[in-house]
Amino acid sequence: MTGPFDKMVGDARAQFDAAPSKPLREAWQGMGLADIRSDLVRRLGEAGIDEAAVEARHMLNHVLAPATLAEALADPALVSWQRVAHLADLAWERLQRKPLSQVLGSQPFWTLDLAVTPDVLTPRADTETLVEVVLSRCEGQEARMLDLGTGSGAILLALLSERPGWTGLGVDLSGEALTVARGNAERCGLANRAAFVRGRWSAGLERAAFDIVISNPPYIVSDVLAGLEPEVREHEPALALDGGADGLDAYRDILRDVPEILKRNGMLAFEIGYDQGVSVSDLVRAAGLSGVAVIRDLSGQDRVVIGYNGENR
Secondary structure, three states: OOOHHHHHHHHHHHHHHHOOOHHHHHHOOOOOHHHHHHHHHHHHHHOOOOOHHHHHHHHHHHHHOOOOHHHHHHOHHHOOHHHHHHHHHHHHHHHOOOOHHHHHOEEEEOOEEEEOOOOOOOOOHHHHHHHHHHHHHOOOOOEEEEEEOOOOOHHHHHHHHHOOOEEEEEEEOOHHHHHHHHHHHHHOOOOOOEEEEEOOOOOOOOOOOEEEEEEOOOOEOHHHHHHOOHHHHOOOOHHHOEOOOOOOHHHHHHHOOHHHHEEEEEEEEEEOOOOOHHHHHHHHHHOOOEEEEEEEOOOOOEEEEEEEOOOOO
Protein backbone atom coordinates (compact mmCIF):
# COMPACT_ATOMS: atom_id res chain seq x y z
CA MET A 1 0.00 0.00 0.00
CA THR A 2 1.30 3.41 -0.90
CA GLY A 3 0.62 6.78 0.68
CA PRO A 4 0.52 10.36 -0.61
CA PHE A 5 4.30 10.73 -0.26
CA ASP A 6 4.96 7.58 -2.29
CA LYS A 7 2.62 8.86 -5.00
CA MET A 8 4.42 12.20 -5.07
CA VAL A 9 7.77 10.45 -5.46
CA GLY A 10 6.36 8.21 -8.18
CA ASP A 11 4.93 11.17 -10.08
CA ALA A 12 8.25 13.00 -9.85
CA ARG A 13 10.11 9.95 -11.17
CA ALA A 14 7.66 9.58 -14.05
CA GLN A 15 8.09 13.23 -14.95
CA PHE A 16 11.86 12.86 -14.75
CA ASP A 17 11.85 9.83 -17.06
CA ALA A 18 9.51 11.48 -19.60
CA ALA A 19 11.39 14.77 -19.84
CA PRO A 20 13.30 15.35 -23.11
CA SER A 21 16.03 16.87 -20.95
CA LYS A 22 16.52 13.61 -19.01
CA PRO A 23 20.18 13.29 -20.17
CA LEU A 24 20.99 16.68 -18.62
CA ARG A 25 19.00 15.96 -15.48
CA GLU A 26 20.93 12.72 -15.02
CA ALA A 27 24.29 14.33 -15.75
CA TRP A 28 23.69 17.05 -13.18
CA GLN A 29 22.48 14.79 -10.35
CA GLY A 30 24.71 15.26 -7.35
CA MET A 31 26.52 18.27 -8.86
CA GLY A 32 26.82 21.61 -7.12
CA LEU A 33 25.70 24.78 -8.87
CA ALA A 34 29.23 25.83 -9.84
CA ASP A 35 29.86 22.50 -11.58
CA ILE A 36 26.47 22.62 -13.29
CA ARG A 37 27.27 26.08 -14.61
CA SER A 38 30.64 24.94 -15.93
CA ASP A 39 29.10 21.91 -17.61
CA LEU A 40 26.38 24.04 -19.19
CA VAL A 41 28.90 26.52 -20.60
CA ARG A 42 30.90 23.63 -22.08
CA ARG A 43 27.85 22.06 -23.69
CA LEU A 44 26.67 25.36 -25.18
CA GLY A 45 30.10 26.01 -26.62
CA GLU A 46 30.31 22.55 -28.13
CA ALA A 47 26.90 23.12 -29.75
CA GLY A 48 28.36 26.08 -31.62
CA ILE A 49 26.67 28.77 -29.55
CA ASP A 50 28.60 32.02 -29.25
CA GLU A 51 28.85 33.72 -25.85
CA ALA A 52 28.11 30.44 -24.09
CA ALA A 53 29.04 31.84 -20.68
CA VAL A 54 26.73 34.82 -21.10
CA GLU A 55 23.82 32.64 -22.19
CA ALA A 56 24.40 30.22 -19.31
CA ARG A 57 24.26 33.14 -16.89
CA HIS A 58 20.96 34.34 -18.38
CA MET A 59 19.41 30.88 -18.00
CA LEU A 60 20.68 30.53 -14.45
CA ASN A 61 19.39 33.96 -13.46
CA HIS A 62 16.04 33.07 -14.96
CA VAL A 63 15.56 29.85 -12.99
CA LEU A 64 17.06 31.15 -9.74
CA ALA A 65 15.04 34.38 -9.52
CA PRO A 66 14.39 36.10 -7.20
CA ALA A 67 17.70 34.85 -5.79
CA THR A 68 20.79 36.01 -7.65
CA LEU A 69 23.41 33.68 -9.06
CA ALA A 70 25.91 34.90 -6.47
CA GLU A 71 23.46 34.19 -3.65
CA ALA A 72 22.72 30.71 -4.97
CA LEU A 73 26.42 29.88 -5.34
CA ALA A 74 26.94 30.93 -1.72
CA ASP A 75 23.89 29.11 -0.35
CA PRO A 76 23.18 25.61 -1.76
CA ALA A 77 19.81 25.63 -0.01
CA LEU A 78 18.58 28.04 -2.71
CA VAL A 79 19.18 25.45 -5.43
CA SER A 80 16.32 22.95 -5.34
CA TRP A 81 16.01 19.96 -7.64
CA GLN A 82 13.02 21.67 -9.24
CA ARG A 83 15.22 24.59 -10.24
CA VAL A 84 17.89 22.26 -11.62
CA ALA A 85 15.23 20.38 -13.58
CA HIS A 86 13.88 23.67 -14.96
CA LEU A 87 17.39 24.71 -15.97
CA ALA A 88 17.89 21.37 -17.71
CA ASP A 89 14.66 21.86 -19.66
CA LEU A 90 15.70 25.33 -20.82
CA ALA A 91 19.23 24.24 -21.63
CA TRP A 92 18.00 21.26 -23.63
CA GLU A 93 15.90 23.55 -25.83
CA ARG A 94 18.80 25.94 -26.33
CA LEU A 95 21.14 23.09 -27.25
CA GLN A 96 18.73 22.30 -30.09
CA ARG A 97 19.51 25.85 -31.28
CA LYS A 98 16.17 27.33 -30.33
CA PRO A 99 16.81 31.08 -29.80
CA LEU A 100 17.45 32.03 -26.19
CA SER A 101 14.70 34.65 -26.40
CA GLN A 102 12.17 31.93 -27.25
CA VAL A 103 13.58 29.59 -24.60
CA LEU A 104 13.16 32.26 -21.91
CA GLY A 105 10.06 33.79 -23.48
CA SER A 106 11.31 37.37 -23.53
CA GLN A 107 14.02 39.65 -24.84
CA PRO A 108 15.33 43.01 -23.54
CA PHE A 109 15.05 45.82 -26.11
CA TRP A 110 15.78 49.47 -25.44
CA THR A 111 14.51 49.87 -21.85
CA LEU A 112 11.74 47.31 -22.28
CA ASP A 113 11.40 43.58 -21.68
CA LEU A 114 9.35 42.14 -24.53
CA ALA A 115 7.61 38.79 -24.90
CA VAL A 116 8.95 36.75 -27.82
CA THR A 117 7.44 33.73 -29.58
CA PRO A 118 8.24 31.87 -32.81
CA ASP A 119 5.70 34.15 -34.52
CA VAL A 120 7.97 37.22 -34.36
CA LEU A 121 11.58 38.13 -34.90
CA THR A 122 13.68 38.45 -31.78
CA PRO A 123 14.33 42.19 -31.31
CA ARG A 124 18.01 42.87 -32.06
CA ALA A 125 20.32 45.40 -30.48
CA ASP A 126 21.15 46.72 -33.97
CA THR A 127 17.54 47.85 -34.35
CA GLU A 128 17.98 50.25 -31.45
CA THR A 129 19.83 52.46 -33.94
CA LEU A 130 16.50 53.08 -35.66
CA VAL A 131 14.96 54.12 -32.35
CA GLU A 132 17.85 56.49 -31.64
CA VAL A 133 17.62 58.06 -35.09
CA VAL A 134 13.90 58.78 -34.81
CA LEU A 135 14.21 60.20 -31.30
CA SER A 136 17.09 62.48 -32.29
CA ARG A 137 15.35 63.86 -35.38
CA CYS A 138 11.74 64.10 -34.18
CA GLU A 139 11.53 66.16 -31.03
CA GLY A 140 7.94 67.36 -31.21
CA GLN A 141 5.75 66.75 -28.18
CA GLU A 142 3.03 65.18 -30.31
CA ALA A 143 3.32 62.82 -33.28
CA ARG A 144 1.41 59.99 -34.86
CA MET A 145 3.58 57.04 -35.93
CA LEU A 146 3.07 54.13 -38.28
CA ASP A 147 5.12 50.96 -37.84
CA LEU A 148 4.92 48.72 -40.92
CA GLY A 149 5.65 45.06 -40.22
CA THR A 150 5.51 45.70 -36.49
CA GLY A 151 6.20 42.09 -35.38
CA SER A 152 6.65 42.12 -31.61
CA GLY A 153 5.95 45.87 -31.56
CA ALA A 154 9.51 46.51 -30.37
CA ILE A 155 10.29 49.68 -32.34
CA LEU A 156 6.91 51.30 -31.89
CA LEU A 157 6.78 50.59 -28.17
CA ALA A 158 10.36 51.75 -27.56
CA LEU A 159 9.56 55.09 -29.19
CA LEU A 160 6.28 55.50 -27.31
CA SER A 161 8.09 54.78 -24.05
CA GLU A 162 10.30 57.82 -24.65
CA ARG A 163 7.66 60.23 -25.99
CA PRO A 164 4.55 60.41 -23.77
CA GLY A 165 2.70 62.62 -26.26
CA TRP A 166 3.12 60.30 -29.23
CA THR A 167 0.67 57.67 -30.46
CA GLY A 168 1.24 54.83 -32.89
CA LEU A 169 -0.31 52.28 -35.19
CA GLY A 170 1.39 48.94 -35.86
CA VAL A 171 0.52 46.96 -38.98
CA ASP A 172 1.42 43.34 -39.69
CA LEU A 173 0.23 40.67 -42.08
CA SER A 174 0.53 38.03 -39.35
CA GLY A 175 -2.34 37.81 -36.90
CA GLU A 176 -0.13 35.79 -34.54
CA ALA A 177 2.49 38.55 -34.53
CA LEU A 178 -0.19 41.12 -33.74
CA THR A 179 -1.25 39.06 -30.72
CA VAL A 180 2.33 39.26 -29.45
CA ALA A 181 2.52 43.00 -30.14
CA ARG A 182 -0.73 43.74 -28.33
CA GLY A 183 0.45 41.68 -25.38
CA ASN A 184 3.71 43.62 -25.30
CA ALA A 185 1.85 46.94 -25.35
CA GLU A 186 -0.10 45.80 -22.28
CA ARG A 187 3.07 44.43 -20.67
CA CYS A 188 4.81 47.81 -21.08
CA GLY A 189 1.84 49.92 -20.00
CA LEU A 190 1.52 51.50 -23.46
CA ALA A 191 -1.71 49.97 -24.76
CA ASN A 192 -3.56 53.28 -24.41
CA ARG A 193 -1.31 54.87 -27.07
CA ALA A 194 -0.64 51.91 -29.36
CA ALA A 195 -3.11 50.33 -31.77
CA PHE A 196 -2.50 47.33 -34.02
CA VAL A 197 -4.24 46.22 -37.22
CA ARG A 198 -3.76 43.41 -39.66
CA GLY A 199 -2.85 44.43 -43.18
CA ARG A 200 -0.30 44.44 -45.96
CA TRP A 201 1.94 47.43 -45.38
CA SER A 202 -0.03 50.68 -45.64
CA ALA A 203 -2.81 49.48 -47.94
CA GLY A 204 -6.07 51.26 -47.15
CA LEU A 205 -4.66 53.68 -44.60
CA GLU A 206 -5.65 57.34 -44.51
CA ARG A 207 -3.78 59.85 -46.67
CA ALA A 208 -1.45 62.30 -44.91
CA ALA A 209 -2.22 60.65 -41.57
CA PHE A 210 1.23 60.09 -40.08
CA ASP A 211 4.11 62.27 -38.93
CA ILE A 212 6.54 59.35 -38.84
CA VAL A 213 6.65 56.06 -40.73
CA ILE A 214 9.06 53.41 -39.48
CA SER A 215 9.77 49.91 -40.68
CA ASN A 216 12.17 47.04 -40.21
CA PRO A 217 10.94 45.04 -43.20
CA PRO A 218 12.21 41.67 -44.45
CA TYR A 219 15.44 42.42 -46.29
CA ILE A 220 17.38 39.16 -46.57
CA VAL A 221 18.00 37.90 -50.08
CA SER A 222 15.93 34.74 -50.63
CA ASP A 223 18.92 32.64 -51.69
CA VAL A 224 20.74 33.52 -48.46
CA LEU A 225 18.05 32.22 -46.10
CA ALA A 226 19.23 28.60 -46.24
CA GLY A 227 22.66 29.61 -44.98
CA LEU A 228 21.48 31.51 -41.91
CA GLU A 229 22.12 30.32 -38.38
CA PRO A 230 19.61 27.64 -37.29
CA GLU A 231 18.21 29.97 -34.63
CA VAL A 232 16.98 32.22 -37.45
CA ARG A 233 16.45 29.74 -40.29
CA GLU A 234 14.45 27.20 -38.28
CA HIS A 235 12.80 29.23 -35.54
CA GLU A 236 11.95 32.70 -36.83
CA PRO A 237 9.15 33.50 -39.32
CA ALA A 238 10.24 33.51 -42.97
CA LEU A 239 7.58 36.15 -43.61
CA ALA A 240 9.67 38.60 -41.57
CA LEU A 241 12.98 37.62 -43.18
CA ASP A 242 12.59 36.98 -46.91
CA GLY A 243 13.16 40.16 -48.91
CA GLY A 244 12.96 38.55 -52.33
CA ALA A 245 15.55 37.97 -55.03
CA ASP A 246 17.52 41.13 -54.22
CA GLY A 247 16.30 41.75 -50.66
CA LEU A 248 14.45 44.92 -51.69
CA ASP A 249 10.90 43.76 -52.42
CA ALA A 250 9.41 45.08 -49.18
CA TYR A 251 11.03 48.51 -49.60
CA ARG A 252 9.52 48.84 -53.06
CA ASP A 253 6.07 47.84 -51.79
CA ILE A 254 6.17 50.26 -48.87
CA LEU A 255 7.46 53.19 -50.93
CA ARG A 256 4.53 53.01 -53.34
CA ASP A 257 2.28 54.51 -50.67
CA VAL A 258 4.58 56.32 -48.26
CA PRO A 259 4.44 59.71 -50.03
CA GLU A 260 0.64 59.56 -49.74
CA ILE A 261 0.33 58.57 -46.08
CA LEU A 262 3.12 60.81 -44.72
CA LYS A 263 2.22 64.32 -43.69
CA ARG A 264 4.06 67.24 -45.23
CA ASN A 265 7.66 67.14 -43.93
CA GLY A 266 6.94 63.83 -42.21
CA MET A 267 9.84 61.41 -41.80
CA LEU A 268 10.39 57.88 -43.05
CA ALA A 269 12.94 55.65 -41.30
CA PHE A 270 13.90 52.19 -42.57
CA GLU A 271 16.17 49.60 -41.03
CA ILE A 272 18.37 48.10 -43.76
CA GLY A 273 20.90 45.36 -44.25
CA TYR A 274 24.58 46.28 -43.90
CA ASP A 275 25.09 46.35 -47.69
CA GLN A 276 21.84 48.07 -48.70
CA GLY A 277 22.57 51.72 -47.95
CA VAL A 278 22.98 52.80 -51.57
CA SER A 279 20.20 50.69 -53.04
CA VAL A 280 17.56 51.63 -50.45
CA SER A 281 18.57 55.30 -50.58
CA ASP A 282 18.06 55.26 -54.34
CA LEU A 283 14.60 53.76 -53.89
CA VAL A 284 13.65 56.39 -51.31
CA ARG A 285 14.79 59.21 -53.60
CA ALA A 286 12.95 57.67 -56.54
CA ALA A 287 9.77 57.71 -54.46
CA GLY A 288 10.09 61.50 -54.21
CA LEU A 289 11.38 61.87 -50.67
CA SER A 290 14.08 64.39 -49.84
CA GLY A 291 16.84 64.75 -47.28
CA VAL A 292 17.77 61.10 -47.77
CA ALA A 293 20.59 59.91 -45.51
CA VAL A 294 22.20 56.67 -44.36
CA ILE A 295 23.06 56.26 -40.66
CA ARG A 296 25.46 53.67 -39.33
CA ASP A 297 25.10 51.56 -36.20
CA LEU A 298 27.62 51.29 -33.38
CA SER A 299 29.65 48.70 -35.28
CA GLY A 300 30.06 51.08 -38.21
CA GLN A 301 27.65 49.25 -40.53
CA ASP A 302 24.96 51.01 -42.56
CA ARG A 303 21.77 50.41 -40.58
CA VAL A 304 19.12 53.10 -41.18
CA VAL A 305 17.91 55.10 -44.19
CA ILE A 306 15.77 58.19 -43.63
CA GLY A 307 13.88 60.55 -45.90
CA TYR A 308 11.33 63.37 -45.67
CA ASN A 309 8.10 64.07 -47.49
CA GLY A 310 8.71 67.66 -48.44
CA GLU A 311 11.50 70.16 -48.15
CA ASN A 312 15.06 68.87 -48.03
CA ARG A 313 15.89 68.58 -44.33
